[in-house]
Amino acid sequence: MKIGVITIGNELLSGFTIDRNSAWIGQKLLESGMKVHVRQTIQDDFSDIYDTLESMWDHWECDYVIVTGGLGPTVDDITVSVFMEYFDDKHEFDKEYWSILKERFQRLNFKMPNLNKNQAYKSKKGQMINNLVGTARGLHYTKDHSSLFKTVKVALKGGPKKSHFFALPGVPQEMKSMMTNYVLPILEKDLESKVVCKSIRTTGVPESILQEKISDIIEENKDSCDIAFLPHRMLGVDIRLTTSDEKLIKTLVDSIVGRVQKYVYGYDSDKLEEVVANLMINNKLTIATAESCTAGLLSARLTDVPGSSQYFNGGVVCYSNELKHDLVDVNQKTLDRYGAVSEETARELAVNIAKKLKSEIGISITGIAGPDGGTEKKPVGLVFVGISYRNNVYIKKYNLTPNRNINRELTVILCLNEIRKILENSKEI
Amino acid sequence: MKIGVITIGNELLSGFTIDRNSAWIGQKLLESGMKVHVRQTIQDDFSDIYDTLESMWDHWECDYVIVTGGLGPTVDDITVSVFMEYFDDKHEFDKEYWSILKERFQRLNFKMPNLNKNQAYKSKKGQMINNLVGTARGLHYTKDHSSLFKTVKVALKGGPKKSHFFALPGVPQEMKSMMTNYVLPILEKDLESKVVCKSIRTTGVPESILQEKISDIIEENKDSCDIAFLPHRMLGVDIRLTTSDEKLIKTLVDSIVGRVQKYVYGYDSDKLEEVVANLMINNKLTIATAESCTAGLLSARLTDVPGSSQYFNGGVVCYSNELKHDLVDVNQKTLDRYGAVSEETARELAVNIAKKLKSEIGISITGIAGPDGGTEKKPVGLVFVGISYRNNVYIKKYNLTPNRNINRELTVILCLNEIRKILENSKEI
Numbered sequence: 136m137k138i139g140v141i142t143i144g145n146e147l148l149s150g151f152t153i154d155r156n157s158a159w160i161g162q163k164l165l166e167s168g169m170k171v172h173v174r175q176t177i178q179d180d181f182s183d184i185y186d187t188l189e190s191m192w193d194h195w196e197c198d199y200v201i202v203t204g205g206l207g208p209t210v211d212d213i214t215v216s217v218f219m220e221y222f223d224d225k226h227e228f229d230k231e232y233w234s235i236l237k238e239r240f241q242r243l244n245f246k247m248p249n250l251n252k253n254q255a256y257k258s259k260k261g262q263m264i265n266n267l268v269g270t271a272r273g274l275h276y277t278k279d280h281s282s283l284f285k286t287v288k289v290a291l292k293g294g295p296k297k298s299h300f301f302a303l304p305g306v307p308q309e310m311k312s313m314m315t316n317y318v319l320p321i322l323e324k325d326l327e328s329k330v331v332c333k334s335i336r337t338t339g340v341p342e343s344i345l346q347e348k349i350s351d352i353i354e355e356n357k358d359s360c361d362i363a364f365l366p367h368r369m370l371g372v373d374i375r376l377t378t379s380d381e382k383l384i385k386t387l388v389d390s391i392v393g394r395v396q397k398y399v400y401g402y403d404s405d406k407l408e409e410v411v412a413n414l415m416i417n418n419k420l421t422i423a424t425a426e427s428c429t430a431g432l433l434s435a436r437l438t439d440v441p442g443s444s445q446y447f448n449g450g451v452v453c454y455s456n457e458l459k460h461d462l463v464d465v466n467q468k469t470l471d472r473y474g475a476v477s478e479e480t481a482r483e484l485a486v487n488i489a490k491k492l493k494s495e496i497g498i499s500i501t502g503i504a505g506p507d508g509g510t511e512k513k514p515v516g517l518v519f520v521g522i523s524y525r526n527n528v529y530i531k532k533y534n535l536t537p538n539r540n541i542n543r544e545l546t547v548i549l550c551l552n553e554i555r556k557i558l559e560n561s562k563e564i
Numbered sequence: 565m566k567i568g569v570i571t572i573g574n575e576l577l578s579g580f581t582i583d584r585n586s587a588w589i590g591q592k593l594l595e596s597g598m599k600v601h602v603r604q605t606i607q608d609d610f611s612d613i614y615d616t617l618e619s620m621w622d623h624w625e626c627d628y629v630i631v632t633g634g635l636g637p638t639v640d641d642i643t644v645s646v647f648m649e650y651f652d653d654k655h656e657f658d659k660e661y662w663s664i665l666k667e668r669f670q671r672l673n674f675k676m677p678n679l680n681k682n683q684a685y686k687s688k689k690g691q692m693i694n695n696l697v698g699t700a701r702g703l704h705y706t707k708d709h710s711s712l713f714k715t716v717k718v719a720l721k722g723g724p725k726k727s728h729f730f731a732l733p734g735v736p737q738e739m740k741s742m743m744t745n746y747v748l749p750i751l752e753k754d755l756e757s758k759v760v761c762k763s764i765r766t767t768g769v770p771e772s773i774l775q776e777k778i779s780d781i782i783e784e785n786k787d788s789c790d791i792a793f794l795p796h797r798m799l800g801v802d803i804r805l806t807t808s809d810e811k812l813i814k815t816l817v818d819s820i821v822g823r824v825q826k827y828v829y830g831y832d833s834d835k836l837e838e839v840v841a842n843l844m845i846n847n848k849l850t851i852a853t854a855e856s857c858t859a860g861l862l863s864a865r866l867t868d869v870p871g872s873s874q875y876f877n878g879g880v881v882c883y884s885n886e887l888k889h890d891l892v893d894v895n896q897k898t899l900d901r902y903g904a905v906s907e908e909t910a911r912e913l914a915v916n917i918a919k920k921l922k923s924e925i926g927i928s929i930t931g932i933a934g935p936d937g938g939t940e941k942k943p944v945g946l947v948f949v950g951i952s953y954r955n956n957v958y959i960k961k962y963n964l965t966p967n968r969n970i971n972r973e974l975t976v977i978l979c980l981n982e983i984r985k986i987l988e989n990s991k992e993i
Contacts, residue, residue: 148600150590151794151804154583157605161579171577173612174605176586183602186623194615332578341669343637343679353639363608364638365575366735375575424860424881430867431853431860434881438859441935441968449887452853452863452879454872458921462878462891492887506870534671536697539870541737 136326138164139197140174141187143204143214144305147176156203156310167319168329170377172197179205184217188300192278198298199322201314204305206271212253214302215274218261222276222300226256236270264301264317269309273317274302328379333388334365335374336405337398338552342372348394349374352387360387371407371548400555407551408436414558415446415496422554423492424450425463425484427475428504428518433547448492453484459501463487476501476513478521478530485521485528496554497523500546505539516542520550524557565755567593568626569603570616572633572643573734576605585632585739592740594806595832596748597758601626608634613646617729621707627727628751630743633734635700637680643731644682644703647690651705651729655685665699693730693746698738702746703731760810762817763794764803765834766827767981774801777823781816788812800836800977829984836980837865843987844875844925851983852921853879854892854913856904857933857947862976877921882913888930892916905930905942907950907959914950914957925983926952929975934968945971949979953986 140160146152154176161171173195177183184205191200205214219226233255240251254271257263264273277297301318303310337345342364346353353362360378367373374391378384392399400410415422424434434450437443451462456475459465465483473479481499489497502518509515516535521528531553535542569589575581583605590600602624606612613634620629634643648655662684669676683700686692693702706726730747732739766774775782775793782791789807803820807813821828830839844851853863863879866872880891885904888894894912902908910928918926931947938944945964950957960982964971 145599146792147587148590148603149594150587150592150600151792153587158576158579158582161577163579165578170574172607174577176603176605178601190619190623194619334580341672341674341677343677344674346638347677347679350639361574363574363640364636365580366636373580375580377574426860429864430872430876431855431863431879431881434860435858435864435972438883439969443859444883444937447859447883449883449891450860450881451891452860452881454867454876454878458878462880538697538737540868541697543864 136169136199136322137172137195137197138169138199138201138322139191139195140171141184141191141200141202142174142176142305143179143184143202144176145178147204148178156305156307159307159311160201160203160314163314163319164322165330165332167323168326168331168379169322170330179213181213181217181220184214185221188217188221192298198325200298200300201318202300202302203310206254206273206302206304207306215253215256218274218276218300218302219258222260222278224258224260224276226258228252229255229257232257232272239270264303264313266304266309266313267316268312269304269306271304271309273304273313274300275317276300329381330377330379331381331384332375332377333384334376334403335388335391335395335399336371336401336403336407337374337395338371338400338407338548339556340372340395340398342366345372345374345395345398349391352390352394356383356387359383362387397556400552406439407548407555409440411551411555411558412437412440412443412446414555416442418558420496420558421446421448421494422496422498423448423488423494425459425488425497425499426450426452427454427459427484427499427501429500429502429543429546430454432543433498433500433550436547436551448494450492451488459484463491474513476503476517476519478519478532481519481521481530482523482528485523489523495525497521498550498554499523500550502533502535502542502546504542505537518542518546520546520553522550522553522557524561529553529557565598565628565751566601566624566626567598567628567630567751568620568624569600570613570620570629570631571603571605571734572608572613572631573605574607574640576633577607585734585736588736588740589630589632589743592743592748593751594759594761596752597755597760598751599759608640608642610642610646610649613643614650617646617650621727627754629727629729630747631729631731632739635683635702635731635733636735637677637682637699641682644685647703647705647729647731648687651689651707653687653689653705655687657681658684658686661686661701668699693732693742695733695738696741696745698733698735700733700735700738702733702742703729704746705729757808758810759806759808760813761804761806762813763805763832764817764820764824764828765800765830765832766803766824767800767829767836767977769801769824769827774803774824774827778803778820781819781823785812785816789816791816829981835868836977836984838869840980840984840987841866841869841872841875843984845871847987849925849987850875850877850923851925851927852877852917852923854888854917854926854928855879855881856883856888856913856928856930858929858931858972858975859883861972862927862929862979865976865980877923879921880917888913892920903942905932905946905948907948907961910948910950910959911952911957914952918952924954926950927979927983928952929979931962931964931971931975933971934966947971947975949975949982951979951982951986953990958982958986 262275365373484499485497499521505515520531691704794802882888913928914926928950934944949960
C-alpha cells in the first residue's frame with residue numbers, strides 16, 4: 136500500500152507556516168499501521184498541482200493520494216479546478232448545501248459573502264466529503280488502472296485495481312476531521328499488513344557508538360525490521376524499530392535494551408525531565424538549583440512537568456560572582472583562587488544550595504556559554520555541573536561547543552541525564 | 565531562478581519529526597530575496613533519492629537543489645552514496661579529516677567508532693562543505709546542461725548554464741551553519757531580480773484589529789505588494805509585506821507603522837528579548853527576577869542574548885511560599901493574608917528582588933500554571949506580574965488559559981512586552 140501526500144500553499148514553501156498537517160497525517164497513519172511513501176509541497180499553481188497528481192499516480196504508483204490545501208473561497212484556492220480537470224469532471228451548483236452554508240453563517244451573525252458560492256458545488260464523478268467543522272467540503276475520486284501500461288505493471292506486482300485521490304482543506308481542524316471520519320476508515324479497510332513502531336530513547340551517547348553495539352541485530356533483521364537512528368539535539372538519539380511483525384518487535388527491543396541499557400532513559404514519547412521527575416517523586420526526593428550560565432533553563436525544564444512542586448523546591452540564578460557569594464554562600468577565597476567556572480565553585484554551589492533550600496539534591500551549573508568570555512585556559516564551552524546527593528558530590532566537566540545556545544541547552548540535557556543515572560544507580564533508593 | 569528542496573528521512577514522513585528545517589530554509593531564502601519552488605520529502609531509499617534528484621533537474625528544472633538529511637554515519641544514511649552514483653563520482657578516504665574527527669571525539673571522552681570513517685571521505689568531482697558544528701561534511705556538485713534536450717529548453721528560456729546540487733546534514737544546527745556560510749552566498753551571487761520582504765512585528769493586538777486599521781492600504785496596493793498577517797503564539801502578529809518594488813515597500817512600511825505604532829516592537833527577525841536587552845544596555849539599567857510559576861523561563865529568555873551579563877544580575881526561582889519569604893523577604897503576613905498568587909505578593913517580590921540584587925528593575929511572576937492548583941477564586945491561568953522600576957511598581961493581572969505550557973510561555977512574552985513599554989515610555993530615560 137503506497138500513500139502519497141501533497142500539501143499545497145506558498146506559505147509552506149516560504150516557511151511562514153510550518154507544515155504540521157503532514158506530520159499529523161504521518162502520525163495518524165502510523166497509529167493505524169500505515170506509512171507515508173512520499174510527500175510533495177507545491178505552490179498554488181494549476182500546472183504544478185496537475186503534474187504532481189500525475190506523478191503520484193504514474194511515477195510513484197500511489198494507491199492513495201491525500202492532498203491538503205487550496206479548498207478555500209478566495210482566488211488562490213484552485214485545488215478544486217485542478218481536480219475537475221484531472222478527472223475530467225464538471226461541478227454543478229448545490230442548492231441544498233448553499234442553504235446549509237447560509238444558515239450556518241446566520242447563526243454566527245455574519246452575512247454570507249457571495250465569495251462562498253465557490254464552496255457550494257457538487258462533483259458529478261467524485262464524492263463530496265462532508266465538513267463537520269468548516270465550510271469547504273472535501274473531494275474523493277477513484278481512478279482505474281485501465282491504461283495498458285499501468286495495468287500490466289500493476290498486475291505484475293499484484294497491486295490494487297484502483298487508486299484513491301482525496302482533496303482536503305488546509306485548515307488543520309477541518310483536515311483532521313475529514314481524515315478521521317472519512318479517509319482513515321477507507322484506508323483501514325484496504326489495509327492488509329499493519330506496521331508497528333517502537334522507539335527506544337537514549338542519551339549521552341553518539342549514534343555511531345549505538346549502532347556499533349547493535350550492528351549484528353540490525354544486520355540479522357534487516358529484511359523483517361527497519362531499525363533507524365534519530366538524533367535529537369546533540370546527545371539524544373532514538374533507536375526506532377518499524378516492522379509488520381508485532382512479536383518480533385518485542386524480542387528486538389529486549390535484546391537492544393540489553394546491550395545499551397545504561398543509555399536508555401525511556402520509550403516512545405517519554406521525556407528525560409519526566410523520567411527524572413518520576414524518580415524523585417517515587418523516592419520522595421526534592422531538588423534545588425544554582426544556575427549560572429544556563430540562567431534558569433534547568434529550573435524551567437524541571438518544572439515543565441505538571442505537579443513539579445512535589446520535588447522542585449526552587450533555585451537561584453547566580454549570574455555574577457557577587458551573587459554566588461551573597462546568595463549561595465560560595466567562599467570568596469574559592470572564587471578568588473579558582474574562579475567562578477571551576478570544579479571547586481561548582482562543588483560549593485551544589486552543596487550550599489541543597490542545604491539552603493533544604494533539598495536532598497542540589498544542582499549547580501557554572502560555565503562559559505559564549506560567544507565572549509572565553510580565555511585560553513577556560514575556553515567558551517567549558518562547563519562544570521555539580522550534583523550534591525546525600526553525602527556525595529558528583530562533578531562533571533564538559534568541553535562543549537563555541538555556540539551559546541547549544542551550550543546552554545546541551546548542559547541542561549547532560550545534567551538531567553547525570554541526575555537520572557545517579558538516582559537510578561543509587562543503592563540508597 | 566528555481567530552487568528545489570529535498571528533505572530525506574522516514575521520521576519526516578511518519579511525522580515523528582516536524583519538518584522545521586525546510587521552513588527555516590524557506591525563510592532564510594526569502595530574507596535574501598528568493599523563493600522555494602518545490603519541496604519533496606522522501607524515504608531513506610536509494611532509488612527514491614536518485615529519482616527525486618533527477619526530477620528536480622529534469623521535470624522541475626531547478627537551478628539549485630538543496631538536499632537535507634542522510635549524511636550521518638549510520639546504515640540508514642545513504643545520501644552520499646546516491647550523490648556519488650548520480651554524479652558518477654568516487655570518494656576517497658580523507659586522512660586529515662579523520663584525525664580531526666578523532667580528536668573531537670576524544671574531547672567528549674568517547675572512543676572514535678570505526679563507523680565514523682564513513683564521514684571521513686573526500687569527493688573527487690564535488691566540493692566538500694565544511695561542518696563547523698558537527699562531524700558530517702556537506703557536498704556540492706554542479707551539473708552542466710549539456711544534453712541536447714536540456715540545452716534547447718534552457719536556451720529558449722535564457723536560463724543558466726548549470727545547476728547546483730547541495731547535500732546538507734539533517735541536524736538543524738549543522739544544516740543552518742552550512743546554509744548560512746556556504747550555500748546562501750553562492751545563491752546570492754547568482755540572484756538577478758530580488759523579491760523583497762519586510763515584517764513588522766507587533767504584539768498585544770489581534771490580527772483582525774490590525775487588518776481593520778490598514779485595510780485601505782492593503783486594497784490600494786494589492787497588485788503590487790502582498791500584505792499578509794502571520795499570528796505567532798497568542799499575542800504576537802507579524803504584518804508581512806512581499807514585493808519586488810523596493811521603494812514601494814519602504815513607503816508602505818512607514819504608512820502602516822504610522823497607523824499601528826503602539827503595537828510595534830520590531831522588524832523582521834527582531835526578538836522581543838533583544839529589544840528589551842538593547843533598551844537596558846543603552847540606558848545602563850540592570851534587572852533581577854523573582855519567578856514562581858515560570859520557574860526560570862524569564863531569566864533564561866533574558867540571557868538568551870549574548871552579552872546579557874551587562875544587564876542581567878540574577879534571579880531567584882521561589883517556587884514555594886517558604887522561599888518567597890526566606891530568599892526574597894516577602895512578609896509572612898502578606899503571604900498569609902493574600903496568598904502567594906496575589907497583587908501584594910507580586911509587589912513585594914518585585915521591590916525586594918530589585919533591592920536585594922541591587923538592580924534598577926525588579927521583576928516578579930507569580931501565578932497558577934496548572935493543570936492543578938486552581939480554585940474558584942484563583943483559577944488556573946491567573947498570573948500576576950510585578951515590575952519595579954525606579955520609584956514605581958507596575959502590577960499586571962492576567963487570566964490566561966487552562967494549559968500549563970501556554971501559560972508559562974505566554975507570561976514571559978507578556979512580561980517582556982510590559983518591560984519594553986515601560987522603558988520606552990519612561991520619561992526618565
